[in-house]
Amino acid sequence: MSGAVWRASRAAVRRRRVQTFVIGLVVLTSTVALVVALGLLAAASGPFDRTFDRQRGAHLAATFDPAVTTAEQLTRAAHRPGVTAAAGPFAQTVVTVPPHLDTAADGDYHPPPGPVTVVGRADPGGPVDRVDVWSGRWATGPGEIVLMRPPGQTWAATEGIGRRLTLPGAPPLTVVGFASSLSQTAGAWVRPDQMPALHPTALQMLYRFDHAGTGAEVDEGRTTVTADLPTGALLGSLSYLTVKQDMTGTANAYLPFLTAFGVLGLVVAVLIVANVVSGAVVSGFRHIGVLKAIGFTPGQVVSVHLVMVLVPGTVGCVLGTVLGDLAARPMLRTVFMGFDNGYFEATLSPWAEVLTLLGMPVVVLLAALGPALRAHRLPAARAISAGSAPGTGRGLRVQRRLGGTRLPRAVSLGLGLPFARPGRTVMTLTALILGVTTVTVATGLSASVGAFLDATGSAYQSVSYVGDGASTTPPTDTDAEIEAKLRALPGTARLAAAAPVRVHLAGAPQPLRAWFLRGDREIARSALAAGRWYSGPDEAVVGAPFLKKHGVRVGDRLTLDLDGRQHTVTVVGETVAGDSDGLTAPWETLAALAPDLPATRYVNQYWVQVAPGTDVGAYNAAVKAAEPGLQPTVTGDGTSVTVSIVGSATVLTLLLAAVAALGVFNTTVLNTRERRRDLGMLKSIGMTPRQVTVMVVTSMAAVGVAGGLLGVPLGIAVHRLVVPAMADAMDTTLPAGALDVWHPSALALLVLAGTAIAVLGTLVPARSAARLTIAEVLHNE
């Protein structure tokens, strides 16, 4: 680059401090939005697949009967074409932890009740299922055990490295580490030579296949690896697709939302930057003419204008990436925390930043190149007189017509302004439309989430957990005594006792989480989407995900199995809330399943709906005083997932609204600057400062109203696309009214939002235009 070009660009940057600052600021804000948007898009595109690939997850985890087949046969069978990798055989056993072991007093740690699969593995690595040991180390010595937990999470305060673990029928084991396996191949691991003491019942094999995209392909793989084995060797198998379906249900629900917001952020950011940059070059046309007149070649003129915008653009882009990084990381962590216990990595993908760092300057460059090339072709004389060149025919006709209306002249002049530079107006308008769309979607989304919470939320305000004897004192009273005490407390309006118990569906390997309720069941949770509530021990209700996963319909019968005892129930209702393995049934059903176990052992929480006007905090203190063996807590209004979704929607909305307002600000600065001479003249013939402000604000408020009128329907359309997609991904039936969340008054407010964004962006330049010293303008022009 020649010295003259550099000097001219530097002078241009210095002479246009405001404009340079605006370009920098707009690029910075847009870059922040872009990093966040791209980060969301990256995180939202297959969170399961990324972790799964990194861990080289098992496409198929199979268990074999050691009485029928041998380790050698299994290893040989895994060497068939189509199998890319295999691990095992590992000895495996399933230990069932009974509810509330009576050895609580010994200070040992007792895992939550239910079956635990323990596998003997020498190391966490290997060709398949590379387990992440996220705390402590792998079990390498005798008597050591590693627990499978999502990264960074333990299931109880008492769970920790060094704790002694008591499993039924096993020697005491010491916890030496925590590890996560997305393939969910085990609940705990020990050293292989530890397994005999745990009485292994099966051999585990883990496979990766060439083709495993569909269920049929995984089935084919299973046929391949079992073809040479004796019949009856295969005990059971688990496809990663089943695990994925289970794990990504909630995450998938938010992907449509995250994608919609990511795309909106991307488009708005790019649009505004393009608008600001091209506007800067257009407003430099006069300058271009002068440069040409003093002998700059067309190429040099183009260079000057590119450098002029690239300097602030680059600074804004770099700073924006740093800020975007700072903003996106905690946001992604919060957003993804709520998803399926945090198995997914919610890190900011580096390519979001790389793409932004490389992409933003390209956007700046392309946006500047168009008008700069136009300047390139412009004859010097035309360029010098540009800025005062007459507008397009349509713009003029509109001005003409407006002049004849009865509107105050300041208003009608303002209304005509947007037509003088239609290109710039269209870009600003588009940004405003998308800004309003974002605001609309965000408000609609929180309203829908609210409606959903209303339909699925609990009607009780206090939950008292029963002390488990490990971290908390167990109650000395019996279940019946506790219930009587709680019912006697002042403030108790309605009460239900809940017993979550793992039962099996007869013939299925994975347990269900069944909730057995006693007392005022109607305070429980969830509106019904179909059918009715249970009315006897032979009936149960489940959520839509359960129906889908287990292929049942309302009216079908299910046989429940608890430690060998079976009882058949009919599904009589579908709840709005509910997961794929959750089932709710009355207390009597549990009694039928476990007549010989003291039922008190199963109840682990009491739900209380307090009488209106009762202070829940004071009520809980009374609960604690009455029964020290209870841990009363206040129930939250929403789940962490919905809170983080609404929170991130708000952050993005504010960010995009700010970017849109900055775009308007910039357009107004450019418009008023180009019209300084007109403004000076209007003031010289007696336009008051207030009239100037009215004129300038009107010019953009008109665009804002248009943005509101077009953006609101677009936002409603996006909302109607995104929310059902979310419900579909969650396998949930939308409660009535979840889509019709806007009142006419709210819609009017949203239209006003566009105007508000526009007016906000105009206010400062309008006021400075009003304060413009006319003598100075006329002196300079």
Place this chain on the structure above:
Amino acid sequence: MTSQDSTPPVVVRLDGVRKEYGESTALDGVSLEIRAGEAVAVMGPSGCGKSTLLNMVAGLDRPTAGTVTVHGEDLGRLNETGLALFRRKRIGMIFQFFNLIDDLPALDNVALAAQLTGSAPAQARRRALELLGELGIADRRDTYPAALSGGERQRVAVARALMNRPALLLADEPTGALDSRAGEQVMDLLIDLNQLGQTLLMVTHDPRLATRCASRLIEFADGRIARESTLEPTP
């Protein structure tokens, strides 16, 4: 300077007006009176403060020291809005480079001045058309400034300045951007207006404009009045 009982009232009075721009002094203590019906020409070398003087009288800028009184109104006591309203009612201005709004046709440019005061568009356009007719360019009413000749543009500017029947018409180099023929037309126009009683204050480099149109000549140098003389208009 003369002042007799029968003379017309004073329209403009400047008292010790100074104007400084940072270090430089544009006006260095100017005192001056202009009476109704006078046509005053201000001449002097470039940069001596002529335009600054006009801006002070029009209330487009405020003096660093001294007072400006126009039509009995002390401009120093008016706020920005007050000044704007004052200009609307009392002042008409024309400039060397016309300063028309390019987006509006001739008629609307002229009507604008009345519409700012809240006149109905139809009424404003009617009066604008009248003025364009008087200035001989009624046929150019729908033409945009870009398509008008320099002389035509300046006549549109004059029409706009006269819209609100100002007490004082200010002109800064009204012929500066025009060729001699167009310049002549504008000069004739100014003479006619003055003969109808319009008070005129003009700044010019052109001695012909001064001698043809003005009844009094003020010569400016370094922000001060160097010389004043009364002229006999040439026929």
